[in-house]
Amino acid sequence: MNDVVVRFAPSPTGFLHIGGIRTALINYIVVQQSKKKDPKSKLLLRIEDTDITRSKDEYKKSILDGLEWMGIEWDEKPHIQSESxxxxxxxxxxxxxxxxxxxxxxxxxxxxxxxxxxxxxxxxxxxxxxxxxxxxxxxxxxxxxxxxxxxxxxxxxxxxxxxxxxxxxxxxxxxxxxxxxxxxxxxxMLSVVVDDHDMGVNIIIRGDDHLNNIFRQLHIYKSLKWDLPTYAHHPLIHGDDGLKLSKRHGAVDINEFKKKGYLPQAIINNLILLSWSPKKNDENIEIGEIINTFDLEKMSKSSSIFDYNKLNHFNNFYLQKEENYKYFEEFVNENSILKNFFDIDKILMKKLFNTYKKNINFYSELENISKIYYDEEFKTILNNELDDNFNIILNDFMKHLDFIDVWSKDNLKNCINKFLELKKIKFPIFGKPVRIVLTNLKEGPPINDILFILGRKNTFLRLNNYINSANKL
RNA sequence: GACCCCUUCGUCUAUCGGUCAGGACACCAGGUUUUCAUCCUGGAAAGAGGAGUUCGAUUCUCCUAGGGGUCGCCA
CATH class of the missing domain: 3.90.800.10 (Glutamyl-tRNA Synthetase; Domain 3)
Known part of the structure; x- marks a missing residue:
């Protein structure tokens, strides 16, 4: 018998936070490794709900949802501690x-x-x-x-x-x-030991805040002459103040990460790099490769600080991957602002995402960006960068635009370049004001991308609106 | 306070006694670019302190300091 039985045992007295996810993840990785050697290996989930006053169904649901979203699958149906x-x-x-x-x-x-x-x-x-x-x-x-x-x-x-x-x-x-x-x-202290024994748990992987509990629990095992499990106590994650991660460190609840638009892969990649590192120099590592190379015994004992910058880096990396487009659609469907826009114009949303994905770290950053492009009442805020000279050039430019038959990025780019060549003006002198006219922003994607996202109709609408309001002055 | 654990660039880490102490994120500079960003190139940046063992310690041992965890009829 070489089967490994591990468990993740959260108590439903709060939301599942990133530290809990890490523990669950390590258990998941270990059991996936073990299943290759013995398919009978399993990861059990036990809800430790014996604190009746603090346990809540809503927390239990959020824990289950969080694990599922992360792709951390367990075997059998969850054990409910209060039932035994x-x-x-x-x-x-x-x-x-x-x-x-x-x-x-x-x-x-x-x-x-x-x-x-x-x-x-x-x-x-x-x-x-x-x-x-x-x-x-x-x-x-x-x-x-x-x-x-x-x-x-x-x-x-x-x-x-x-x-x-x-x-x-x-x-x-x-x-x-x-x-x-x-x-x-x-x-x-009693319930854990009895349940772990009865469930056949033979490796206990948990945070080292439980390290001192080993000895108490071992005494129960020994008194009952039960087989002793193997233990693995991993170090904890701390906030940037060096203290145990908690609410005041910002987004720690796994559902907040989901709502903000982080990808499970990015979170996994970021978490597994705490206290462990792959042999290769490349730190981008996905779950399959982690399962193949992770070594529990190579984990360091010292605690680490969760780095949101690095998570952003990984998330940006993964959300740009074509095969992850499905996550974007899932996100849009659960985000009321984006869902609303998406229902109005699906193609626009896709164009937006493809253009902006290099610039964003997480999906919800698209909320504000979308507002600009979906705004049917859009009005250019006039300022001193938009002078009479520019207005005259713009009129000419619109005539050129009108000749474009297929509204594609390339055609738009060619049109802009030819126009500038003809007028003998450098790009920034013309491009920057155009960006302002169309988005009210001084920075953003290339002008042809903006025109492309807006489409012919909206481009002309915004340009004409601007010219009309400028003429009234 | 007691017990347990920890201590390499700002952060995450590599190093199984001999390395110019390596990488990643962040940061800074230069280059590319249609602004911003991306991308490319480069830069700054670390062994907590003190003893000992050794020809030689970041690495092994001890002490000190600092940090964390635990000390519930919570889990």
Whole structure:
């Protein structure tokens, strides 16, 4: 049996952010690699919804949608953690029965007091509840107790993590954490272990904010004599202030990336380059090649900062690829502004995109650009770059334009060049004002491209409107 | 505060003791161009500090400093 079972286990208490996507992505890559060796390998998805007050269906949906959009496919249907609470309770009592756990009646207040006392004395005592374990009356209670794990005070425990290497911790550093709350519900620490075991998970890949949890969880595995999984704790992504990535670092929710017009490929490319790098010098790498070359054990242990500049670079690279045009259409269909324009004139939108794709980093940048070209009420804002000389030349130019039979980029370019040659004027003197007349912008694509995008009818409409308003002055 | 992890250009990274410390993004300059952009060429830019091991340390060991993570009847 060489099948690998990994899992991604988000809790639906918030939107799926870029850090979560990274964890899911690494799990996905590892399972795809494993499937080549053993097709029975699988990536399971588990929704950890045991925090009833904070878990929301809307978050669960956004997580599923986000993964799907990213192309991170999982096997089987999602496991819902809250559905196996009875099983978790059963295990808690089994541990109690075997002496690996004990009943505790310490109140929150008592524990808090002891915690503060220890802090004052600068003592490092992790075991806050010390009396309950040996109090026979407490151990015989039928209700109103929580169940804590019973970990020996001496000795040490170690793990050989695929990324972190050998990590050793003294048992006395590990607290007698709670398995089952007073209200009878299981805690995260217990549920994870039971679910991972029951689901057959044999490699646990997650962020290193869970590194310290390995040891707590290993004690549960060992007490139950269950097979130990292999661990791989990857470093976290930080914001540019060096702190764990969160909302205040800007767009971190995966759905925001989608809304802005980023491509999954670009996000994947950017994310996989954090803590890992391909052997080749070219950093553009797509999922297939990543699966062929990625090595979990070559991941670095240090955290990294998510670079939006580099993401923009990759996104610009991928959105220019012809085969990715379908993503543009998908985006347009979900963007109300662009969808509206698209329905008015599909060809115009396509022309726009093809001309501007070199200039934009993400699709939503086209919103403002489209507004200029789709504006039926377009009026040139008059300014001092548009003088009488120019107006006279423009009149002449329109006559030349009128002779163009096929309104193509090349014909327009030829027409412009011939006209300038004939009039013996340099391009900028004429071109810049034309750009302003047609778009109210001083910068933008070449004039022939602008004329081409607008089409014959709109070009003449805008030029005539301008001339009429200029004449009124 | 305790424990765990980390530390190479601004950012992401390469280097498995001997390299002019390489690449990518960003930045700057020059060139091409019909403005802007693209594109091409070039440039500036790094081993946290200190000991030790060694003929030789960015690389191995230790110390210090800095950063991060974790210390819940949250997950």
């Amino acid at each position: 609470i009875d099983r978790h309770k059963e295990i808690a009592f089994k541990l109690l029965e075997k002496g690996h756990a004990y009943k505790c009646v310490c109140t929150k207040e008592e524990l808090e007091t002891r915690r503060l006392e220890n802090q004052k004395l600068r003592k490092n005592i992790k075991r806050l509840c010390t009396k309950c374990k040996n109090d026979s009356a407490t151990q015989q209670l039928e209700k109103d107790f929580c169940i804590r794990i019973n970990i020996p005070n001496d000795g040490k425990i170690s793990v050989l993590d695929k990324i972190q290497g050998l990590v050793v911790v003294e048992n006395k550093e590990i607290d007698n954490f709670i398995l089952l709350r007073k209200d009878g519900t299981p805690t995260y």
